[in-house]
Amino acid sequence: MAESKPYTVRWGILATGGIAKTFTKDLLVDPSTRDVLDVRHTVVAAASSTSKDRAEAFLKECNVPSGATAYGSYAELVADPSVDIIYVATPHSHHYQNTMLCLKAGKNVLCEKAFTVNAAQAKLLVEEAKKRRLFLMEAVWTRYFPISVELREMVKQGKIGTLQRVFADLSIGEGEKIAESFKPENRMVNLDLAGGALLDLGIYSITWVFQFLYHLQPAGSRRLPSVASSITKYPVTGADEMTSMIFTFPSDPPTHGIATTALRPAHDPDKRGTAGPAIRIQGTRGEIQVFGPAYRPTKYRLVFFPGHGESPVDVEKPIPGGHGMMWEADECARCLRDGKLESEGLGWEESVVIMEVMDEVRRQGGLVYPERIESTEYPLEGF
Ligand SMILES: NC(=O)c1ccc[n+]([C@@H]2O[C@H](COP(=O)([O-])OP(=O)(O)OC[C@H]3O[C@@H](n4cnc5c(N)ncnc54)[C@H](OP(=O)(O)O)[C@@H]3O)[C@@H](O)[C@H]2O)c1
Known part of the structure; x- marks a missing residue:
């Protein structure tokens, strides 16, 4: 054939x-x-x-x-x-x-x-x-990496028991060289370009929390989490340089997501993994630890409580060719081929909910961008 x-x-x-x-x-x-x-x-x-x-x-x-x-x-x-x-x-x-x-x-x-x-x-x-x-x-x-797809399926199958909590950090370790790395006009800290850790990096910590505690819930029973958060601002520009969030998802029983992001501290300070996994997905039988930066993970470890399985199990997932952005492109191609308007990996409703959550974090931390870029008016000159 x-x-x-x-x-x-x-x-x-x-x-x-x-x-x-x-x-x-x-x-x-x-x-x-x-x-x-x-x-x-x-x-x-x-x-x-x-x-x-x-x-x-x-x-x-x-x-x-x-x-x-x-x-x-x-x-x-x-x-x-x-x-x-x-x-x-x-x-x-x-x-x-x-x-x-x-x-x-x-x-x-x-x-x-x-x-x-x-x-x-x-x-x-x-x-x-x-x-x-x-x-x-x-x-x-990151949602389209084979490692993410595999872990979502593993959690769905109940491999680590009932989900309890997810920790996720993406902090890039600029330390004392932050002012050298990020001049005020740099998009990472420039409020005119919606700079700051939350929208640029925190989105990945949030996506790890949401992939498991929100996305895996049946579509009809997904509910918005409550949010408690704290923001520290970069004194030079007023963008957020360190943001920590606790999400409580109203499932039965409630689950917790702890998402953190920062420009000065690091999830992997010596770049040798001594700090341990950047992400931990915890259930009633064990946990999955994900290594590597939250946006580009290449390894996970499965650790069971005594009596629930042999552990630890280490799984490497190297990226075959390219940087890793090909898989999301493949997803777009398949959606176009199949006449889908949105992706199941991250649908419209979930993207909007995540923006709502980030709005709330910004409200709690008093982080406001210039009206011009917060505006919903279209078109605006100069874009
Ligand atoms: N998925 C990831 O891993 C990843 C990594 C980095 C960044 N990002 C995201 O990708 C976006 C771009 O980031 P980047 O690192 O590529 O930024 P970048 O290197 O600064 O590039 C941004 C580009 O946007 C265009 N642009 C249009 N108006 C602009 C303006 N007023 N100021 C600056 N640039 C303007 C420019 O290209 P032209 O004028 O030539 O069109 C510029 O080269 C951001 O939203 C960021 O969050 C994603």
Whole structure:
């Protein structure tokens, strides 16, 4: 029997910064290197808000095969009929405006995390996608790693008993060099670009908590957690540099999620794993410990209470080719192929709920961004 041809998706890349390069290079990795045979990716266009030259340089640096179009504006990219889906890779301050531009032009979108600056913006994007019957997904790539898929299934099967608590930390260890690393204009600490640990890094700690304590609940019985949180601000700009959150999920019995994030302390201070796992998923029979940065985990350890199994069991999950962003791209391709508007790995409702939770954390910590980037008005000049 003849094998069916892989479904090919034609990508347009909106923005030419650091993560746009990483993602585009991953799109070009041969999917068979990760045993994926049903979908494949081509990059047909890229746009820079700065200049066409910059978009050309981007395509060259990423080794995109000739034939792809370089645009000097996002408006030109969204009008390109040869593009099936656009990857939005601007700072999160710009996601609402840029994603809305794509949707209104009839394009499917994969939008980088954090989805938007606030939940009100996220809801409007979802409404627009729903109204126009377009695919829209928040690019929380970690959810599509085989390790995440495997662990969700393992927990669902009850391997560690009844879930009790999840700890997750993503803290990048800038320590005393923070002022050197992050000048006030750097997007990591710049309020005009929605900078700060919460939206940039804390989203991963939150995603680990939510993958297990929220996502695995049957869709009809998912309930918002209560939130108690604390924020310490970076004195130079007022962005959050250390944010700690305790979520109580109202299941029976309630479960707890402890998500932390910070710019100065580190989840792995000596980069040798001496601090132990960054994530611990705890049940009534044992726990799963996940190692590596929360956004790109490559190893887990299964530890059982005495009498519940042999432990520890260490499992390595190396990333085959590329950085690890290919799996979320494969998910987009399959959703487009199958006519799905949202991904089961992280659906619209969950992205919105996570933005609501982050709104609440910001409210408790008094973290407010400039009105211009909190605004739901569209279009606003200068994006
Ligand atoms: N998934 C991940 O692992 C990961 C990692 C890093 C970042 N991210 C997310 O990806 C997004 C971009 O991060 P990045 O590290 O790639 O940032 P970056 O290197 O600063 O690039 C951002 C790009 O956005 C465009 N842009 C448009 N308006 C801009 C403005 N006013 N200021 C700055 N840039 C502007 C620029 O490209 P053009 O003007 O040429 O279009 C710029 O190169 C963020 O939302 C971040 O949270 C995700």
